[in-house]
Amino acid sequence: MEFPLLSLITFIPLAGAxxxxxxxxxxxxxxxxxxxxxxxxxxxxxxxxxxxxDRSTAAMQFVExxxxxxxxxxxxxxxxxxxxxxxxLVILTTLMSLIALIASLGIKERFKEYxxxxxxxxxxMLGVFESLDFFLFYVFWEITLVPMYFLIGxxxxxxxxxxAIKFFLYTLAGSVFMLLGILALYFKADPHTxxxxxxxxxxxxxxxxxxVLAFLAFYFGFAIKVPAFPFHTWLPLAHVEAPTAISVILxxxxxxxxxxxxxxxxxxxxxxxxxxFLPILVLxxxxxxxxxxxxxxxxxxxxxxxxxxxxxxxxxxLLAIAGVSATGFSGAxxxxxxxxxxxxxxxxxxxxxxxxxxTRDIGAFGGLAAKVPVFAGLMSLSCFAxxxxxxxxxxxxxxxxxxxxxxxxKIYTAVSVLGVIITxxxxxxxxxxxxxxxxxKRWADLPDMNTRELVSVVxxxxxxxxxGIWPKWALDMMNTTMVSLAGLFK
Amino acid sequence: MLNLALLxxxxxxxxxxxxxxxxxxxxxxxxxxxxxxxxxxxxxxxLFLTGSALLPAPGVFGAGVPxxxxxxxxxxxxxxxxxxxxxSVDPFSLFLKMVVLGSTVLALLLxxxxxxxxxSEAGSxxxxxxxxxxxxxxxxxxxxxxxxxxSLELVSIASFILVGYERRNPKSNEGSLKYFIFGAFSSAVxxxxxxxxxGATGATSLVAAKPQGAMALMGLLFILVxxxxxxxxxxxxxxxxxxxxxxxxxxxxxxxxxxKLAAMGALARLLTALVPAGSMDLTLLLSLLCGLTMTWGNLxxxxxxxxxxxxxxxxxxxxxxxxxxxxxxxxxxxxGILIYSFVYVAMNIGAFALAVALAADRSDALDPYDLDSFDxxxxxxxxxxxxxxLFLLSLAGIPPLxxxxxxxxxxxxxxxxxxxxxxxxxxxxxxxxxxYYMSVCYRMFFTAPRKGARVPRFGAGIYAAAALALAVTLxxxxxxxxxxxxxxxxxxxxx
Numbered sequence: 001m002e003f004p005l006l007s008l009i010t011f012i013p014l015a016g017a018x019x020x021x022x023x024x025x026x027x028x029x030x031x032x033x034x035x036x037x038x039x040x041x042x043x044x045x046x047x048x049x050x051x052x053x054d055r056s057t058a059a060m061q062f063v064e065x066x067x068x069x070x071x072x073x074x075x076x077x078x079x080x081x082x083x084x085x086x087x088x089l090v091i092l093t094t095l096m097s098l099i100a101l102i103a104s105l106g107i108k109e110r111f112k113e114y115x116x117x118x119x120x121x122x123x124x125m126l127g128v129f130e131s132l133d134f135f136l137f138y139v140f141w142e143i144t145l146v147p148m149y150f151l152i153g154x155x156x157x158x159x160x161x162x163x164a165i166k167f168f169l170y171t172l173a174g175s176v177f178m179l180l181g182i183l184a185l186y187f188k189a190d191p192h193t194x195x196x197x198x199x200x201x202x203x204x205x206x207x208x209x210x211x212v213l214a215f216l217a218f219y220f221g222f223a224i225k226v227p228a229f230p231f232h233t234w235l236p237l238a239h240v241e242a243p244t245a246i247s248v249i250l251x252x253x254x255x256x257x258x259x260x261x262x263x264x265x266x267x268x269x270x271x272x273x274x275x276x277f278l279p280i281l282v283l284x285x286x287x288x289x290x291x292x293x294x295x296x297x298x299x300x301x302x303x304x305x306x307x308x309x310x311x312x313x314x315x316x317x318l319l320a321i322a323g324v325s326a327t328g329f330s331g332a333x334x335x336x337x338x339x340x341x342x343x344x345x346x347x348x349x350x351x352x353x354x355x356x357x358x359t360r361d362i363g364a365f366g367g368l369a370a371k372v373p374v375f376a377g378l379m380s381l382s383c384f385a386x387x388x389x390x391x392x393x394x395x396x397x398x399x400x401x402x403x404x405x406x407x408x409x410k411i412y413t414a415v416s417v418l419g420v421i422i423t424x425x426x427x428x429x430x431x432x433x434x435x436x437x438x439x440x441k442r443w444a445d446l447p448d449m450n451t452r453e454l455v456s457v458v459x460x461x462x463x464x465x466x467x468g469i470w471p472k473w474a475l476d477m478m479n480t481t482m483v484s485l486a487g488l489f490k
Numbered sequence: 491m492l493n494l495a496l497l498x499x500x501x502x503x504x505x506x507x508x509x510x511x512x513x514x515x516x517x518x519x520x521x522x523x524x525x526x527x528x529x530x531x532x533x534x535x536x537l538f539l540t541g542s543a544l545l546p547a548p549g550v551f552g553a554g555v556p557x558x559x560x561x562x563x564x565x566x567x568x569x570x571x572x573x574x575x576x577x578s579v580d581p582f583s584l585f586l587k588m589v590v591l592g593s594t595v596l597a598l599l600l601x602x603x604x605x606x607x608x609x610s611e612a613g614s615x616x617x618x619x620x621x622x623x624x625x626x627x628x629x630x631x632x633x634x635x636x637x638x639x640x641s642l643e644l645v646s647i648a649s650f651i652l653v654g655y656e657r658r659n660p661k662s663n664e665g666s667l668k669y670f671i672f673g674a675f676s677s678a679v680x681x682x683x684x685x686x687x688x689g690a691t692g693a694t695s696l697v698a699a700k701p702q703g704a705m706a707l708m709g710l711l712f713i714l715v716x717x718x719x720x721x722x723x724x725x726x727x728x729x730x731x732x733x734x735x736x737x738x739x740x741x742x743x744x745x746x747x748x749x750k751l752a753a754m755g756a757l758a759r760l761l762t763a764l765v766p767a768g769s770m771d772l773t774l775l776l777s778l779l780c781g782l783t784m785t786w787g788n789l790x791x792x793x794x795x796x797x798x799x800x801x802x803x804x805x806x807x808x809x810x811x812x813x814x815x816x817x818x819x820x821x822x823x824x825x826g827i828l829i830y831s832f833v834y835v836a837m838n839i840g841a842f843a844l845a846v847a848l849a850a851d852r853s854d855a856l857d858p859y860d861l862d863s864f865d866x867x868x869x870x871x872x873x874x875x876x877x878x879x880l881f882l883l884s885l886a887g888i889p890p891l892x893x894x895x896x897x898x899x900x901x902x903x904x905x906x907x908x909x910x911x912x913x914x915x916x917x918x919x920x921x922x923x924x925x926y927y928m929s930v931c932y933r934m935f936f937t938a939p940r941k942g943a944r945v946p947r948f949g950a951g952i953y954a955a956a957a958l959a960l961a962v963t964l965x966x967x968x969x970x971x972x973x974x975x976x977x978x979x980x981x982x983x984x985x
Contacts, residue, residue: 025872071974073822074899113868113935135898139889146883149928153936161936165928172924176917179898183905183913 005049006062006080009094010126012042017119025112032105035115039101039122043094053087055476058484060132060197061087068136076194079133084481085263085333086129088474089256092340093129095459096252097122100245103348103456106355107155107243114155118245121147125253129260134182134194141175144254148246156241163241170234171224178221178261181214185269200268208272215273218265225258226314229287236295239307244351247303251310251347252340259317259336263329263485267321271489282322282405282412288315289419297426302353302360302434305426306346309386312419313339319409319416320401326479326486328404333478335397338385338467342394345382345460349375352453356446362430367439372448376435378457383427385464388420393467493574499539499587500627506532507620514613522612526602526951529616530595533623537591540627543584576634576695578983582828585980586630586755589831590748594623596839596955597744603949604846606656606738615655619744622648626752633763635684635694635713638756642680642720645749646673653737653745665736672729676719683712696763710764710772717760720753723813724783727806734802739849739859742798743842746805751831754809758816758827759983777817777912784810784919791926797845798859800926801838804885807923808834814900814912823903824981829973830896833884833966837893840959841881844874847946847956864930866939871946875934877960882927884963887920891967895974 016038023030054061060081069076082090100118107114120143127140145168153164186192188210189202203211224231235255239247267274292311299305313335320332352375354360369376385392388399398420406413449457467474494501510525510532517524572579597619601607607615625644632638650673654666684694686709691699701710718726734742765772787807794800812830815823848867849858868875884893897920904913948956966973 021876067971069971069974071825071971071978073825073978074902074974110869113872139894142889142894146888149931150935153932161932165925165932168928169921169925173918173921176920179901180905180910180913180917183902186902187906 002062002064004064005045005052006082006090006130007064009042009045009049009090010080010123010130012045013038013097013119013122013126017116017123020112020115020119023112025110028111031112031115035101035119036098038119039094039098042122042126043098046091046094049082049087050091050477053082053477055084056480058083058481063132068133074135075192076135077133078136079195080130080136081132082130084478085485086260088333088337088477089129089253089260090126092256092337093122093125093253096248096340096344097125099344099348099456099460100248100252102452103248103351104243104245105452107245110154114151117147117150121151121249125249125257128257132196134186134196134199136194137196138175138179138182141178141257142172144257145171145175148250148254151246152238152242155243155246157243158241159237160241163237166234167238170231174221174224174231176221177217181217181221181265184210184214184217196264196269203269203271206270206272208276211270211273212276213273215266215270215277218261218270219277222258222261222266223284225261226255226318227258227311228284228314228318229291229311232288232292232311235311236304236307239310239347240301240303244347244354247307247347247351248344251307252344255310255314256336256340259314259321259332262318263321263332268485268488274489278322278324281318282409285315285318285322286412286416288312288318289416290315290422293419293422293426297422297429299426300362302350302362302430303347304360305362305430306343306350309346309423309426310339310343312423313343313386315416315419316398316401319405319413322412323401323405323408324486324489325404325407326483327400329482329485330475330478331397331400331402331404333482334471334474335394335401337474338393338397338464341460341463341467342382342385345378345457345464346386348453348457348460349379349382352449352457357443362433365434365440365443366437367435368443368446369435371439371443371446374448374454378449378461380431380435381461381464383431385468387424387427391465391468393464393471396468396471493572493577496572496574496579497577497628497631499536500624500631502539503532503536503620503627504624506535507617507624510613510617510620514617517613519610522609523602525612525616526598529598529620532620533591533595533598536627537588537595540584540587540591543579573633576637577628577631578633579631581980581982582759582824583627583631583755585828585977586752586831587627589751589828589835590623590626590630592832593744593748593751593835593839594619596835596843596959597740597748599951599955599958600740600743600839600843600846601738602951603850604738604740605850606659607740611655615652618648618652622652623748626748629752630755630759632756633696633759635687635696638760639677639681639684642716642753643677645720645752646677649673649741649745649749652741653733655738655741656736659736661732661736662738663736665733669729669733672719676716676726679712680716683709683714683716685709686712696760699764701764713760714757717753717757718779721750721757721809721813722783722806723779723809724786724806727783727786730806731799731802734805735796735798735859739798739842739846742802743839743846746801746842747835747838750805750809751812751834754812754816754827754831758819758824761816762819762983773817776813777909780810780813780817781912781915782810783807783813784916788919788922788926792922794926795861796857796859797861797863797930800861800930801841801845804923804926805838807919808838808885810919811897811900811916814904814909814916817912818903818907818909820903820907821978821981822899822906825974825977826896826899826903828977828980829899829970830893832973832977833892833896833963836959836962837881837884837891840956840963841878841885843952843956843959844878844881847874847948847952850949851944851946861930861933862940864933865937866943867934867946870939870943874946874948877956878934879931880960880963882930884967886924886927888924889967892963892965892970892973893967895967895970899977 124143791803
């Protein structure tokens with residue numbers, strides 16, 4: 001038997017969660033240690049995955065397959081594997097989980113429960129990207145919902161309960177339709193199977209009508225997660241009300257589950273439905289880009305602004321997917337990673353200022369650059385990365401997205417470029433209002449970032465620059481898979 | 491062929507139930523709690539007799555001995571399966587008998603720690619509980635309308651008394667009376683239906699009947715009303731909330747699972763036996779009732795402030811999910827009925843167990859079962875709050891809990907047999923149900939505890955019931971294989 005690397009990456013956080021549950025709630029040190037250790041080991045193993053990953057093949061790697069339910073009516077395998085699309089997302093998930101957990105160390109209330117739910121959430125997210133069996137995929141998909149409900153609802157902001165239940169019901173409504181899609185595909189396959197790789201091969205036997213209906217069922221589930229217009233309304237609320245570290249996870253990982261699903265399921269399994277939907281998809285992508293950016297511009301709350309900028313950035317992913325080219329897919333996949341890193345850093349930094357000032361109102365600050373230079377530097381760096389300044393990671397992926405989409409959708413791509421300008425406008429406006437000008441006297445004794453905050457943000461800042469200068473580190477991993485994916489489309 | 495020996499587990503349980511009454515006379519006051527132990531023992535013996543017939547199912551425990559599907563007497567009867575004059579003991583009914591016995595055990599465990607039933611009445615209470623279990627066990631085996639009627643009456647009469655057991659509680663009396671009036675009415679309707687059926691076909695047996703024509707259809711519909719009442723299918727559910735709220739909570743827990751599941755099982759047998767033979771298509775009617783049942787139960791549950799009423803309405807909705815398996819009627823649907831029944835017992839009685847434990851601390855309150863008993867439970871006892879959360883999530887059908895597996899089978903069979911409308915109604919209902927199940931979680935985790943609220947204490951019985959239920963809910967959610975194989979083996983009728 002081969003070394004079960006993916007299982008270990010996925011279930012070490014579960015072991016950590018159970019360990020945390022068994023510890024008494026007063027022994028904070030032990031809880032911190034257990035949670036961090038579980039998350040760190042999982043991350044270390046995923047670094048190993050990065051180096052051991054074979055970049056020359058588009059096939060699934062590190063495959064683990066065992067029968068799980070073997071009844072006549074339902075045959076389910078415990079079936080894990082990663083390719084160039086999912087492996088980077090797995091690494092992103094473990095990295096962002098570790099960072100978010102470090103950033104959570106400042107949480108004072110009910111820390112034990114927090115760590116428990118957080119680690120369960122990590123299990124669910126990792127499982128979604130690794131599952132190659134639809135049943136398993138759905139199980140992991142749903143596992144992410146419950147911890148998120150509690151994490152937002154207990155440790156969130158003023159409207160946390162409402163945000164929590166809205167998030168839960170909204171995403172559940174989407175995912176139950178995904179379940180119907182999964183079942184419909186299952187019964188269409190002969191012999192019936194939940195094996196996602198096998199289901200990718202049967203689309204020749206599926207009628208156009210079936211593909212369109214199944215496409216819509218899956219799309220509904222994934223679009224809510226992305227979130228794609230008009231299903232985005234849960235996102236600003238959930239992001240703003242969630243505690244800092246959970247906003248990071250929401251933006252960095254949970255949104256990626258939707259884009260991942262659209263690529264893995266809608267595109268690979270239902271090509272006729274995808275082709276039919278393509279003109280609508282590109283329209284939605286442009287709306288996400290322009291409308292998301294305009295909404296972000298209208299915000300005075302920094303966190304809300306970053307939240308809306310996520311809608312804008314996910315729009316680039318959708319646009320690139322609509323381009324249906326290897327370049328576009330690479331762009332989308334790379335944009336997912338970059339958005340995770342950059343927006344994760346932005347949410348952390350907004351959390352830093354909120355912890356100190358207890359306000360996120362852009363207009364309430366001014367001249368902070370001289371007062372808190374380290375914070376100002378990191379914040380500006382992240383903003384520049386987010387708005388796509390050349391030399392930073394965001395530029396590469398956005399450029400690839402446009403490049404991939406342009407041959408097929410010239411006008412739409414041209415309109416989308418407007419989004420970059422608007423993004424630049426609102427980020428620069430924020431930098432100006434918060435960091436430049438005369439110092440607002442209210443903040444005369446604002447302390448700069450502490451060690452914990454630096455430990456969580458600086459690695460992300462380094463990655464933003466590193467991936468901007470040498471994107472090959474990430475793109476190499478994806479390239480073969482993306483070329484093979486793009487080759488599926490006639 | 492009489493084959494009375496097939497019913498050995500029912501006969502033993504019935505005899506032991508009556509024996510409990512005798513033991514009640516002999517035991518001195520103050521030692522009567524021992525009767526609960528005896529009742530548990532009786533269930534255990536019956537469970538063993540039932541289980542020994544089913545457990546050698548292939549693949550369930552290790553390799554196992556492949557059980558030849560018995561078709562009558564002979565060596566097969568030695569295994570405990572076969573056909574009698576009015577009954578048929580087949581894997582399907584054996585499975586449901588075990589579910590009924592399992593829920594009886596859990597209900598007895600809850601009763602041991604519930605203050606609403608004084609210890610002095612332990613004997614008569616357990617006797618009634620066991621007798622109603624006997625009725626359900628006969629019901630799921632019955633292949634003749636006469637036996638169906640008699641066993642339904644046995645269940646009903648015992649349940650009427652059980653609901654009214656708190657003599658000094660006006661709500662209990664009200665619930666019992668409503669239950670009785672509705673019950674008597676539906677029995678009469680059912681008896682009329684049986685007589686029409688007899689008139690049309692000349693027999694009461696389900697086995698060889700070929701119901702045709704308007705009279706047989708009328709008869710069948712009236713019989714359906716009787717079952718609908720027992721299984722609380724909308725619009726025949728009106729007695730449920732009051733009876734459930736008024737009854738002693740262990741009885742509520744019991745009534746919300748066992749009779750429903752037994753009636754569903756018998757209904758499945760009835761319809762599989764009669765409908766194909768009679769060239770009548772009841773699918774549309776049944777799927778309408780099914781959709782109505784889940785939707786109505788869920789929508790009304792949204793507005794409840796009392797945990798017993800909330801679980802009562804949710805159990806109406808749950809019956810609707812189970813009914814999907816009857817509507818589709820394919821192998822996956824029948825297996826879904828069995829799997830869901832099994833896990834439903836655990837998750838629903840588990841939720842009731844925690845409600846009982848919390849209410850025990852609130853003798854001062856006007857309504858000890860108000861939802862505010864759950865306020866801040868996570869800070870008082872995190873394990874209890876997590877256990878309740880798991881039961882509720884399982885009821886809502888969130889993986890990886892056992893409730894999801896059952897729901898998956900049922901919705902899967904609806905999709906597989908092209909009942910897409912029903913499948914959509916079912917998944918939307920799951921979303922709605924999350925709202926009210928989560929409202930309990932909201933109280934447990936998001937709300938501060940009431941003043942003076944203590945750490946809940948768990949008596950040994952409640953603790954055992956909750957732990958057992960939790961183990962089933964978690965284990966079969968994560969490792970559903972054995973349950974699936976077991977259900978696959980069991981979803982077989984004998985004529």
